[in-house]
Amino acid sequence: MSTNGMKKITIEPVTRVEGHGKVTILLDEQNQVKQARLHIVEFRGFERFVQGRPYWEVPVLVERLCGICPVSHHLAAAKAMDWIVGGENLTPTAEKMRRLMHYGQMFQSHALHFFHLCSPDLLFGFDADVAIRNVIGVAAKYPALAVQGVMMRKYGQELIKATAGKKIHGTGAIPGGINKNLSIAERDGFLKDLDQMVEWSRSALKIAKDYTVAHLDTLASFGSFESSHLSLVRADGAMDLYHGNLKAIDAEGNSIFDQVDYQNYLDYIREEVRPWSYMKFPFITSLGPEKGWYRVGPLARLNTCTFIDTPEAEAARKEFMALTDGKPNNITMAYHWARMIELLHSIEKIKALLHDADLQGTDLVTKGNRRDEAVGLIEAPRGTLFHHYRVNKNDQIVMANLIVSTTNNNEPMNRAVELVARQHLSGVKITEGLLNRVEVAIRAYDPCLSCATHALGKMPLEMEILDAEGNVLDRKAR
DSSP states (O other): EETEEEEEEEOOOOSSSOOOOEEEEEOOOOOOOOEEEEEEEEOHHHHHHHHTSBBGGGHGGGGOOSSSSSHHHHHHHHHHHHHHTOOOSOOHHHHHHHHHHHHHHHHHHIIIIIIIIIHHHHOOOOTTTTTSSSSSHHHHHHHHHHHHHHHHHHHHHHHHHHSSHHHHHSOOOEEEEEEEEOHHHHHHHHHHHHHHHHHHHHHHHHHHHHHHHHHHHHHHTTTTTOEEEEEEOTTOOOOOOOOEEEEEEEEEEEEEEEEEEEGGGGGEEEEOOOTTTTSSSEEEEEGHHOOEEEEEEEHHHHHOOOOOOSHHHHHHHHHHTTTTTTTTOGGGGGGHHHHHHHHHHHHHHHHHHHHHHHGGGSOOBBOOOSSSSEEEEEEETTTEEEEEEEOOOBBBBEEEEEEOHHHHHHHHHHOOOOOOOOHTTTOOOOOOOHHHHHHHHHHOOOOBHHHHHHOSSSOOEEEEEEESSOOOOOOOOO
């Protein structure tokens, strides 16, 4: 397609990601890339239509944003509602059940992405025939790996069912706690398969590590750039995927801020709106929109934490950080390696929790002084997830703002898209394999595009009424 003397290439849809998006690339007369953008083309209105609903419904409403990571939204909203009811200091049973639910979610989501979405690129190569570069191709050539991915995801999904009541869109977390504990029979069922899950997590980590190290010469520059990183960390600096305080570092590892109470996130984070995407662009306020963008997710979490409190994942983290001599790792494709370290960490956490007698406790809910405004944060599989709500005296939601993990990664993903396009598409004959490289860069972030879409101001909506012959009778736009 030609536009204003430029040639336009459109990749639509972006494949092997959750949600709907497209990439547009503009080439000049010499076939040099002049612009490349990731567009999110679907609109979700959750921040608006939760308004007016009673606050206790929110954890089960907002998780409908997604069928892949509903637990993350369920728990982030529940954590905010804990503050609303004054029940943020959960009972041991409630907190550990939520953590088990969350680590089950991390485990199944990371397994799904690695084995089903990104492994075709790693196993077959970026230029492989598109007919085999997919999960069906993986199942045909690597059946043991395909089974492994399915069974690991199933294990995580069953953990979610046992803690949330359902595998998708559960109801386990309620304001101030949970509505069930874990029975002995349920626990024993998970213990039966636990050793196999640990071994499979080790092997998945080895695949990701070996691939990254073997292809380091090319991957180091593939869609990579220096960036700041942000995540929750525990008070002692450890990785904590369920709870903690905000920490941000620059590309050299210098602290931008640390141990920030996320109830005060608006003092540190802002969002920018751009006209060509329904997804906003967050940035660190003190650095401004030009320099304040940052990355979140597995890569960022390994860069911001000082240690991991499970032994095998900590050993893997040290090996990972040694690749960059202890400095932050800014290699985009290293997300896969980092993600598998978190997979191993999650199953280590699951193992410890399953042996904790508090999961059979009966003290499930707590509450205290009522509040009118609260923020809930969690480390979702794809990165830091913000939920912010205000509630009126009638217990109705009057304001909701969500900064979703993929939204936090919006600017980095766009930079990766443009960099890969300039590196591989300028001045050459465009092939499907070359275009796939752009998608490979996007898939490294494991984006959840449907979760991330919302807009500020007017939504461009157009409605037409047609007669039986297709003639336009009326048109309204806003």
